[in-house]
Amino acid sequence: MHELRREFPVLERVAYLNAGTNGPVPARAVEAVRASVEAQAERGRSGKAVFERMLERVELLRTRAAATLGCQTSEVALTGSTTDGVNAVLTALPLEAGDEVLTSDQEHPGVLAPLAALRDRSGVEVRMAPFDALAGAVGERTKLIACSHVSWQTGEVVDCGALVATGVPVLLDGAQALGAISLNVHMLCCDFYAASGQKWLCGPNGMGYLYVRPERCGELSPPWPGYGTVEDPHDPLGSPFHEDARRFDVLGFPADQQTAWALAAFDVFDDHGGPGALHERATAQAETLAERLAGAGHEVAPRGHSTLVSWRAEDPPALVAAMAEHGIVLRDLPGTSFVRASVGAWNDESDLERLIAALAA
Amino acid sequence: MHELRREFPVLERVAYLNAGTNGPVPARAVEAVRASVEAQAERGRSGKAVFERMLERVELLRTRAAATLGCQTSEVALTGSTTDGVNAVLTALPLEAGDEVLTSDQEHPGVLAPLAALRDRSGVEVRMAPFDALAGAVGERTKLIACSHVSWQTGEVVDCGALVATGVPVLLDGAQALGAISLNVHMLCCDFYAASGQKWLCGPNGMGYLYVRPERCGELSPPWPGYGTVEDPHDPLGSPFHEDARRFDVLGFPADQQTAWALAAFDVFDDHGGPGALHERATAQAETLAERLAGAGHEVAPRGHSTLVSWRAEDPPALVAAMAEHGIVLRDLPGTSFVRASVGAWNDESDLERLIAALAA
Numbered sequence: 001m002h003e004l005r006r007e008f009p010v011l012e013r014v015a016y017l018n019a020g021t022n023g024p025v026p027a028r029a030v031e032a033v034r035a036s037v038e039a040q041a042e043r044g045r046s047g048k049a050v051f052e053r054m055l056e057r058v059e060l061l062r063t064r065a066a067a068t069l070g071c072q073t074s075e076v077a078l079t080g081s082t083t084d085g086v087n088a089v090l091t092a093l094p095l096e097a098g099d100e101v102l103t104s105d106q107e108h109p110g111v112l113a114p115l116a117a118l119r120d121r122s123g124v125e126v127r128m129a130p131f132d133a134l135a136g137a138v139g140e141r142t143k144l145i146a147c148s149h150v151s152w153q154t155g156e157v158v159d160c161g162a163l164v165a166t167g168v169p170v171l172l173d174g175a176q177a178l179g180a181i182s183l184n185v186h187m188l189c190c191d192f193y194a195a196s197g198q199k200w201l202c203g204p205n206g207m208g209y210l211y212v213r214p215e216r217c218g219e220l221s222p223p224w225p226g227y228g229t230v231e232d233p234h235d236p237l238g239s240p241f242h243e244d245a246r247r248f249d250v251l252g253f254p255a256d257q258q259t260a261w262a263l264a265a266f267d268v269f270d271d272h273g274g275p276g277a278l279h280e281r282a283t284a285q286a287e288t289l290a291e292r293l294a295g296a297g298h299e300v301a302p303r304g305h306s307t308l309v310s311w312r313a314e315d316p317p318a319l320v321a322a323m324a325e326h327g328i329v330l331r332d333l334p335g336t337s338f339v340r341a342s343v344g345a346w347n348d349e350s351d352l353e354r355l356i357a358a359l360a361a
Numbered sequence: 362m363h364e365l366r367r368e369f370p371v372l373e374r375v376a377y378l379n380a381g382t383n384g385p386v387p388a389r390a391v392e393a394v395r396a397s398v399e400a401q402a403e404r405g406r407s408g409k410a411v412f413e414r415m416l417e418r419v420e421l422l423r424t425r426a427a428a429t430l431g432c433q434t435s436e437v438a439l440t441g442s443t444t445d446g447v448n449a450v451l452t453a454l455p456l457e458a459g460d461e462v463l464t465s466d467q468e469h470p471g472v473l474a475p476l477a478a479l480r481d482r483s484g485v486e487v488r489m490a491p492f493d494a495l496a497g498a499v500g501e502r503t504k505l506i507a508c509s510h511v512s513w514q515t516g517e518v519v520d521c522g523a524l525v526a527t528g529v530p531v532l533l534d535g536a537q538a539l540g541a542i543s544l545n546v547h548m549l550c551c552d553f554y555a556a557s558g559q560k561w562l563c564g565p566n567g568m569g570y571l572y573v574r575p576e577r578c579g580e581l582s583p584p585w586p587g588y589g590t591v592e593d594p595h596d597p598l599g600s601p602f603h604e605d606a607r608r609f610d611v612l613g614f615p616a617d618q619q620t621a622w623a624l625a626a627f628d629v630f631d632d633h634g635g636p637g638a639l640h641e642r643a644t645a646q647a648e649t650l651a652e653r654l655a656g657a658g659h660e661v662a663p664r665g666h667s668t669l670v671s672w673r674a675e676d677p678p679a680l681v682a683a684m685a686e687h688g689i690v691l692r693d694l695p696g697t698s699f700v701r702a703s704v705g706a707w708n709d710e711s712d713l714e715r716l717i718a719a720l721a722a
Binding site: 021022027080204236251258261335 | 371377385387390403441442452473475477482582583584595597617
């Protein structure tokens with residue numbers, strides 16, 4: 001397993017504990033991007049063969065993302081970010097004045113900014129309830145629950161079963177879950193699952209994935225249509241839109257260098273035990289860190305079976321800066337008094353030890 | 362000027378005449394991407410310094426795009442494509458059932474697919490009129506004219522003055538214009554101008570620019586909001602949205618490797634005479650090609666002062682394939698009987714000669 005660590009050059013220099021912002025970049029991704037861009041420069045980027053190879057890799061990427069989400073390839077839309085996925089869902093759903101979207105008090109701007117615009121544009125009400133009491137807060141006008149799967153602030157895991165049991169459609173923000181913890185969107189029974197490619201999947205910035213439950217897909221209008229959304233791109237006004245999740249594609253065709261990076265990162269995980277083993281290692285290490293921090297007297301935020309560990313600090317930005325001086329990469333969480341460590345399968349005992357020792361010093 | 366040609370490796374191998382699909386990739390872009398991704402892999406992609414440098418480059422890119430569009434930096438939104446720009450405008454405008462969008466008979470799927478979805482979603486009618494008779498086709502219910510600045514099929518240039526004189530808001534698809542011909546959105550007087558970065562600007566796939574007239578911007582709801590759309594990202598529900606064109610940003614924060622590529626391409630143009638001289642050379646060469654083709658008996662499509670040259674062929678896909686065998690990169694235009702050559706400032710006499718000779722053979 002320590003071999004996984006060697007795939008990531010940044011780990012030779014620092015204790016990188018911030019995959020929750022952006023994952024470490026595998027050396028193979030550097031190589032994959034170089035190869036793609038060189039080929040584009042030397043051979044050009046047009047023609048049937050180039051287009052077909054590009055499309056092939058894009059569909060392979062969709063398949064890889066589906067396997068990670070635990071669903072069918074036809075249920076995955078390609079987006080640029082979790083925010084894109086949230087926007088796609090909010091744009092597609094026929095929400096109107098008088099309707100309400102229920103969200104939590106621990107949401108990321110990637111959920112809240114789209115909700116704010118929806119509110120301003122259409123008069124839909126946005127109501128906030130505590131992260132661990134969302135199901136009980138559902139009201140008669142609630143048409144959607146939009147919240148994190150794993151809270152970016154504390155690492156708490158939402159009780160999705162309770163949300164689903166309300167009968168209200170559920171949109172999960174999986175930014176801190178996909179690639180980090182074992183999950184299966186079919187077992188979660190959510191309607192929509194929006195996630196990032198650049199965090200726990202170590203892909204490029206500008207790549208994300210959106211699961212759309214098939215029963216939902218065909219009935220909704222494409223939120224961000226383009227060449228790839230219609231069955232016959234040469235007759236968009238006369239042709240139906242795809243019935244599957246391509247209907248929700250935001251990216252159009254991802255740039256080949258971006259696809260190449262994302263695929264290279266998936267390969268790295270496969271070559272080191274696969275997602276299941278890696279998730280287990282990451283969550284176990286995070287739990288170890290939480291216990292040690294608590295043992296050293298730190299107030300660790302209530303957390304779930306996730307890869308995030310947050311603890312209270314007097315001056316979080318100052319602590320993050322001080323730790324950076326020690327070669328330890330953390331982040332603060334504006335609006336809270338927490339500092340957060342993101343623990344991946346690529347981290348090891350030495351990273352945790354370095355953090356504990358630096359905090360004690 | 363022939364020095365410009367040396368910046369593009371693909372031109373050593375083929376007569377690349379398809380910037381209308383994707384521009385040739387400068388060697389400097391390969392190097393810029395490599396440097397960006399290597400830095401991300403070695404130094405990580407988080408922390409204040411990394412974020413600030415990324416933002417700095419993003420704003421520099423916005424400035425470069427604004428200069429090319431002939432407008433202020435605050436009037437440019439960053440998108441992933443021309444399609445993104447069209448979607449952003451159609452989503453932001455308060456169009457409803459009974460309204461009509463007027464478009465032309467020469468539009469790209471990047472305009473038509475978004476219009477098809479708008480029609481399906483909201484009951485807005487989409488009416489088509491001939492490309493060169495749009496202004497006269499405006500009716501009482503026309504709330505928007507959405508059409509190409511330069512037709513992707515023929516290279517004709519729209520009479521934007523006539524469109525603007527109708528008093529109806531105008532959205533131009535500038536995919537075949539920005540970076541190809543001299544233009545100034547303020548002088549065009551359009552309300553919205555959506556364009557691509559990967560065609561005539563030789564940037565990466567996944568980068569585009571949208572001009573929004575300031576008077577329009579503040580009154581419209583952000584079409585695709587995120588972290589960067591709100592003034593205070595730590596309080597999205599309580600904070601106003603940006604008043605300038607960042608309100609229309611689709612990309613969120615572009616990936617640094619994408620920004621690096623786009624900036625490197627802008628640098629290439631600056632180092633070889635700047636946009637004005639390059640546009641002049643490209644359009645003059647296109648005119649030369651059109652004349653030679655007509656002189657050789659080909660039926661050249663009616664075209665304007667642009668960089669596209671289309672001519673009739675019996676079997677366009679077969680001709681494109683045959684020319685590819687000769688190392689000449691063209692494209693066919695599904696649904697038409699034309700083959701199209703895209704002539705850039707990076708092309709020279711030898712490319713045109715090669716095409717003419719191969720066609721004669």
